[in-house]
Amino acid sequence: MAKSIPMQILTDSQLADLVSRSSLLEGEVNKPKVLLDANGYIYKFFYQPDRKLSSRTLFPPFKQFVKNSKILLKRNVQTVSICDTMTAEDKRFDAIRYQAIEGHDFREHLKLSGHSEISIITDIMAELHCRGVFFRAIHLGNILHQPNGDYALIDISDCWFSIGQLNAFKRARNLAHLMSYHSDKSYFSRYGNDRFLNEYALKSKLNKASLWFIKAYIQHKGVKL
Numbered sequence: 001m002a003k004s005i006p007m008q009i010l011t012d013s014q015l016a017d018l019v020s021r022s023s024l025l026e027g028e029v030n031k032p033k034v035l036l037d038a039n040g041y042i043y044k045f046f047y048q049p050d051r052k053l054s055s056r057t058l059f060p061p062f063k064q065f066v067k068n069s070k071i072l073l074k075r076n077v078q079t080v081s082i083c084d085t086m087t088a089e090d091k092r093f094d095a096i097r098y099q100a101i102e103g104h105d106f107r108e109h110l111k112l113s114g115h116s117e118i119s120i121i122t123d124i125m126a127e128l129h130c131r132g133v134f135f136r137a138i139h140l141g142n143i144l145h146q147p148n149g150d151y152a153l154i155d156i157s158d159c160w161f162s163i164g165q166l167n168a169f170k171r172a173r174n175l176a177h178l179m180s181y182h183s184d185k186s187y188f189s190r191y192g193n194d195r196f197l198n199e200y201a202l203k204s205k206l207n208k209a210s211l212w213f214i215k216a217y218i219q220h221k222g223v224k225l
């Protein structure tokens, strides 16, 4: 997608029609967050913040999402590719449309395929960090596992990119977030937090000092090794 996509207006009656022929994945019928239509397209809605002056006004998540999708795809990280961008008549929300990706989120995948599959996450983290991707909203619900074994990122509004690989500090922050996320931390502790980090370090070809720093930081954040 080389050029920016023109913004369409989504009228209230078009929205009502869309809701009536879609499954509601997140949010409520009168305030949908994520919809899946019968043609396999996802509509994701971004509502204006209540406070006038918030970081979301300065850096709207909607715009960040579109920008990050382009950067991730350029870095060969699979993610959604935006088809359309829309705004409400009264500007109360912006929305994007993209094709649903086949598969389950990783939380679901672990339940279906066994908890040891968490070792795949060490490959994913090593690859993202090697490609300079700091995906701040990382958790097992925002990584899709596709039937062919590939992964894809969703919910990508909050990313930061480095020119080369991520440094040890950014790696540590990202891993700490992933391993201490309330819905997911038991998967890591059951597998072994230390084992998980050692595998990640091996795949990332990290030196001993970096691994020592990452482990110290993660422990400082309350993850027991």
Ligand SMILES: Nc1ncnc2c1ncn2[C@@H]1O[C@H](COP(=O)(O)OP(=O)(O)OP(=O)(O)O)[C@@H](O)[C@H]1O
Pocket: 025, 026, 033, 034, 042, 044, 080, 098, 099, 100, 101, 102, 105, 141, 142, 144, 154, 155
């Ligand atoms: N491209 C996609 N392909 C398949 N399923 C998707 C896709 N995008 C979203 N989903 C499904 O919709 C759910 C919610 O999507 P998403 O993570 O974008 O929203 P959210 O978690 O509500 O957002 P936020 O974290 O901003 O509150 C996902 O867990 C996933 O099941």
Ligand SMILES: [Mg+2]
Pocket: 141, 142, 154, 155
């Ligand atoms: Mg999400």
